[in-house]
Amino acid sequence: MASLSLEETVEGGKRLINTSENEDNSAKLEKPTAELPLADLIPSSSSFDPVQAIIEGFKDFKLNEFDPNRPCYDELAKGQEPKFLVFACSDSRVSPSTILNFKPGEAFTVRNIANMVPVFDQLKHSGTGAAIEYAISVLEIPNILVIGHSRCGGIERLMSYPEDRSAPFDFIDDWVKIGLPAKLKVKAIWGNCSFDEQLKQCEKESVKLSLTNLLTYPYVRKAIAKNALKLMGGYYDFVDGKFEVVLFETHFSPPIPAI
Amino acid sequence: MAAPSPTPFSRLFNSSVDARPTSLKTATILGPKLKSGETEQAHLRLLTSFKHLKFKASKEPPGLTQQLDNRKLESLTESENGCDLFEDLKHRFLRFKRRKFKENLDHFQNLAQGQAPKFMIIACADSRVCPSIILGFQPGEAFMVRNVANLVPTFESGPSETNAALEFAVNSLKVENILVIGHSCCGGIRALMSMEDEVDSSFIRSWVVVGKNARLITKSAASNLSFDQQCRHCEKESVNHSLLNLLTYPWIEEKVAEGVLSLHGGYYDFIDCTFEKWTLDYKASNREKNSRFAVKNQFYWC
Numbered sequence: 001m002a003s004l005s006l007e008e009t010v011e012g013g014k015r016l017i018n019t020s021e022n023e024d025n026s027a028k029l030e031k032p033t034a035e036l037p038l039a040d041l042i043p044s045s046s047s048f049d050p051v052q053a054i055i056e057g058f059k060d061f062k063l064n065e066f067d068p069n070r071p072c073y074d075e076l077a078k079g080q081e082p083k084f085l086v087f088a089c090s091d092s093r094v095s096p097s098t099i100l101n102f103k104p105g106e107a108f109t110v111r112n113i114a115n116m117v118p119v120f121d122q123l124k125h126s127g128t129g130a131a132i133e134y135a136i137s138v139l140e141i142p143n144i145l146v147i148g149h150s151r152c153g154g155i156e157r158l159m160s161y162p163e164d165r166s167a168p169f170d171f172i173d174d175w176v177k178i179g180l181p182a183k184l185k186v187k188a189i190w191g192n193c194s195f196d197e198q199l200k201q202c203e204k205e206s207v208k209l210s211l212t213n214l215l216t217y218p219y220v221r222k223a224i225a226k227n228a229l230k231l232m233g234g235y236y237d238f239v240d241g242k243f244e245v246v247l248f249e250t251h252f253s254p255p256i257p258a259i
Numbered sequence: 260m261a262a263p264s265p266t267p268f269s270r271l272f273n274s275s276v277d278a279r280p281t282s283l284k285t286a287t288i289l290g291p292k293l294k295s296g297e298t299e300q301a302h303l304r305l306l307t308s309f310k311h312l313k314f315k316a317s318k319e320p321p322g323l324t325q326q327l328d329n330r331k332l333e334s335l336t337e338s339e340n341g342c343d344l345f346e347d348l349k350h351r352f353l354r355f356k357r358r359k360f361k362e363n364l365d366h367f368q369n370l371a372q373g374q375a376p377k378f379m380i381i382a383c384a385d386s387r388v389c390p391s392i393i394l395g396f397q398p399g400e401a402f403m404v405r406n407v408a409n410l411v412p413t414f415e416s417g418p419s420e421t422n423a424a425l426e427f428a429v430n431s432l433k434v435e436n437i438l439v440i441g442h443s444c445c446g447g448i449r450a451l452m453s454m455e456d457e458v459d460s461s462f463i464r465s466w467v468v469v470g471k472n473a474r475l476i477t478k479s480a481a482s483n484l485s486f487d488q489q490c491r492h493c494e495k496e497s498v499n500h501s502l503l504n505l506l507t508y509p510w511i512e513e514k515v516a517e518g519v520l521s522l523h524g525g526y527y528d529f530i531d532c533t534f535e536k537w538t539l540d541y542k543a544s545n546r547e548k549n550s551r552f553a554v555k556n557q558f559y560w561c
Contacts, residue, residue: 048377050436050521051536051556057395058534058560065392066532077444077530082386090424092376093398095391098359100351104393104529108386111405112420113427122465127420129462130407131384134446143344151371153427169430175423230344238398239371241360243352245345 082108085135087146089115094149108135114154117210118178136219147234148207182206207233211248376402379428382440383409402428408447410469411501414508440525441498448494473497498524515541533561
């Protein structure tokens with residue numbers, strides 16, 4: 001596969017950006033044309049050095065995962081055939097790769113606040129729509145998994161606002177209100193329970209709502225009609241260390257005679 | 260330490276199956292066509308059922324221990340049967356629980372009280388580029404948004420999933436770093452570069468048009484290169500444009516100017532397994548809108 005040489009890549013970048021002369025005191029500027037052996041990278045004096053953190057992480061991945069499995073990664077580079085489209089929350093505690101051990105190539109993953117799937121809307125929600133369209137129409141992924149989780153900040157905001165009379169956010173409220181039908185259902189059924197219990201129920205109901213919303217996308221409907229797609233919901237409780245799965249099915253009852 | 264007696268895992272699994280069908284009456288008919296003889300008589304009811312399966316992991320190690328130690332990429336078994344998928348998910352979760360959750364129980368209990376990640380990551384939804392894997396982020400370390408082509412729309416473009424996440428990460432969680440990671444062979448960037456000028460009704464195009472400035476710059480700067488090379492150029496250009504778009508958010512620019520928030524770009528090439536990273540140098544940059552910015556701390560790891 002043709003690729004830019006490092007010099008061309010850097011030149012292309014340099015036409016746009018001016019490498020700063022003024023260096024940050026905590027790190028020295030390395031010329032990008034030099035190949036940096038991972039062992040020689042800069043130690044940091046601060047207690048958390050973001051650069052050091054990702055250096056260590058990438059080094060570990062390359063040495064322990066990528067290099068020993070080179071043939072697999074060469075195949076992956078040619079194209080992906082993931083079996084899952086995953087919707088998960090952006091919460092730092094719930095990465096699907098971590099909790100469900102998805103390896104590279106296995107899960108096309110969308111992460112957003114409160115793992116929501118909005119109803120089909122090409123103007124307002126083109127981001128989600130693009131991911132679904134690409135996953136189902138182009139990659140023909142056979143399973144969609146929407147994963148909710150405990151102590152979700154997005155769900156908490158949905159359930160608290162505007163009743164708590166706090167100031168509105170610029171964008172968060174507009175997003176989490178996708179989950180309003182779930183909130184109304186929770187208030188109707190569990191309205192007399194503690195707020196914590198209502199939050200937990202809403203975390204789960206919102207997953208079911210997202211699964212239902214998936215049906216508003218024509219590519220999803222088509223794939224389901226062909227029996228080429230399964231929809232599943234998951235719930236990760238990191239307080240108790242549990243995971244549960246829900247299969248979302250549609251089917252006809254046996255015929256009921258009209259006598 | 261005495262080895263606990265193995266618990267037959269399948270018995271535990273089956274005992275927690277709890278099927279609760281819920282029926283909904285609706286005019287929408289989904290699914291296969293009815294046999295012709297029944298159409299006149301049948302009352303059509305669409306049953307939507309949620310089959311509920313719980314993984315009640317026991318405190319003892321499961322009896323069925325599969326060899327999940329191999330580092331090779333495992334392809335999932337193709338199956339029409341939902342139960343095989345559940346088995347797969349079950350094993351995946353229990354492996355995590357056994358290897359990470361139980362080993363670090365105190366840490367996970369602390370995390371359950373609240374998260375304080377230092378990073379917000381914006382990465383592509385592509386299955387090959389999960390930042391948790393390639394950069395080793397552990398639970399609690401990185402708040403993550405993943406969308407097609409790791410794009411960041413401008414503040415002016417109005418509410419979207421990406422900027423809702425930005426607002427939460429920057430204003431509520433107060434992350435100190437935002438890292439936008441592009442990657443090689445990006446389908447979304449390829450779609451952006453392939454777009455014709457006329458209006459296209461697909462979702463993908465409605466979304467990737469967020470990166471249209473990156474495409475314009477690429478077309479003018481790299482028009483002599485092959486299409487593949489132009490895509491590669493655009494993959495990196497689009498990261499830079501996302502960084503510029505981040506600065507259109509007043510609460511982001513404020514924090515960057517104060518020095519409490521840093522914006523970084525990254526590029527993961529999975530053909531050769533290399534990673535480039537650079538940091539936006541706000542102080543050295545021209546502060547006019549949409550102008551170029553300076554970078555510092557530029558690295559290339561291979």
